[in-house]
Amino acid sequence: MRNIAVTALIVYFSIFMVYPIYKAFAGSLHEWNPLVGTYNWVGLDNFKSVLSDGLFWKSLWNTAYFSVFSIVFRIILGLGLALLLSSRLVKAKDSLRGLFYMPTITPLVAVSFVWMWMFDPQFGMINKVTGLDINWLNDSHWALPAIIIMTIWKDFGYATVLYLAGLMNLPRDVYEAAQIDGANSWQTFWRITLPLLKPTTLFIVITSLITYVQAYVQILVMTEGGPGTQTYTISYLIFDQAFQKYDFGTASAMSVILFAITGVLTILMFRASGDMEQS
């Protein structure tokens, strides 16, 4: 039985993981359109073309902007709510925890559509409630922040649940020692809770980073990269290049670059975390 399971897993990963990754690497070196069967060797031309494309760099910048703000606010909100939910101030903890987690398990496409209506400049709830007059998704300054707001709302519940689990597992004796030493609440949080939650924070940062550099569904539904190219992220650009323009070669080259960037960032984060542990 074990052998069957292992073989099935190996076959599964080979077909659905290893082969596609290999194909993307190989495809990045070709002029490639699988839909009509074009597959011509072009060497590094796709990479040269990508690296000299202004839209690629703009998309990369937008991805960084999107990821940094989404991750920072996901962590701040997630941690804040986890602390609140684990305190004695709040009752009905389980219900609230479930409530905050609900957006995380709601399909992103559905959430994006609902938020699109909420951002509508004429009928949308956001402008009605805030009294603002902003054409959120069609304004070059507000389109990307609007998508970030939606993403944070959808995802902070995930961080809350992870932080709650982290908080429950913190050693009580450290807190007792701090209390005896006369540490106030802020000192306890800053010197004990936060450092002890570092593995949880690191896990959230890395998983969020991997998720956010691949973000394109909300862009596709809410703005299609617009206005102009203001909300193009790297994954949306890859989608556009492959499935709108059928230029799979260039899209593969972009994917390889994205793969390298994500890999390097993850390694750097693990290293930084390791260094901090040692110090």
Added chain:
Amino acid sequence: MNLKRCVAACIATLSIISLAACGGGSGTSSGVTDTKTDKGLKVLGQNVTYDPNHLVNDGKPISVDYWTWGDKSTDPVFSLIKDYEKIYPNVKINVVTVTWDDYWTKLPLALKGKNGPALFNVHNSQDALLRPYLANYDIPIKDLEADYTNVNTHEVDGKVAYIDSVINTGNIYYNKTMWKEAGLSDSDIPKTWDQLVAVAKKLTKFNGSKMVQAGFNINGDSTYDALWQGLNYQKGELMFNKAGTKGNYDNAVTKENLQFLKDLYDKDKVGATNFGDDATQSFGNAQTAMVYRWGWMEGTMKEKYPDVDYGVFPTPTFTEETPFAYDRYNGESTAGINKNQSEEQQKVAQDFIKYMLANDDYQRYAVKALNSFPAKKSMQDDATILSNPVMAAIKPRIDRLIWPGPAPSTMETSPKQAFQNVFQNGTSISKAVSDAQAQIEKDMKSGSFTSLESKYAFYDEAAAKQ
């Protein structure tokens, strides 16, 4: 590795392979056999004719697949399949619906193999993608040309693999209630853009400085990306260069027309960038008096905004003289036949196509489902069809509508970005147009598109200017 392990590995591999191999396929059906050659039906058609009194597939049961992105209400082939299956009970045509977004990746991959659908819905914008898999129609081209308009634009080496079933173009949709409230009548229907601006001003309402009703709204998709081509054609500016291989977007006419549209908002104040983000929705919610839309708008209005009392008039021109072309048109395509399918399947598909093209009912179904003008010449004066206001608006202009061929999508997406850059991002018209041109050239670099503008009857009028 011992024997047990080998067997286990083989079972697992075979299970996965068999799972992957599972899938539907068309072929011989276990249905009824047809023995009745004489159906007692008349021969259909004028030049392309179809005699239904024969057996299909020698009367033996057969099942073929038809792939489409449409449904009963938007794809006329649904109704025709029913009619065909009634005549030939041994033939079963299975309709497989795939959403538009998935259609253009799933269909070519299916057509690459031997079990792809024998028949499939075609959109001419995806010609390059489908062309390698299309079988030519087994109908003499002279017969098709005698019955249908614009057949020559689909001709490759004297054959066609699909033609236009119905054709469509843009018109102005206006809210009749607002029209009356503004004291306007049928005599105020504008013929020129200046007249439209004057009317739009009367139809625009403000509450203090806040616009509450737009006279003419171009916000969102489906206006500029379609309208820029029409505006340029009206002034005799072609979409592609003389060789037909390079997009012609960055030119003085494009800039002039984009400035004209910008002035509608900035100077004439008949609309505003922040007045909603979707002109269709705004028109449907009775906040906008006029929009430029293609035939699909009829269906949208019927389905989503049935209470709005609206009319349709032809898109204005810059002067009252006959322009080089009133607008671009686009044809809805007849179904394609898969050349990789078996001979038996292709024969049935060819028979079905002939039935489709000879049958006037197909045109009626198509006009109704797609709100488009019949491409079949014998149907172009049909009183019932012309009672539809969209058809009535298209009819007098039919000869002066131009089709540039299955233009690459960048000819719509790049100008759309230029429009957004000018209207929403504050980019100058020159820069936005030049950036879009660069994008168009980049996107078209590896393609093999050649424009069909030269096949337009009045092409020389514009070519002389270039």
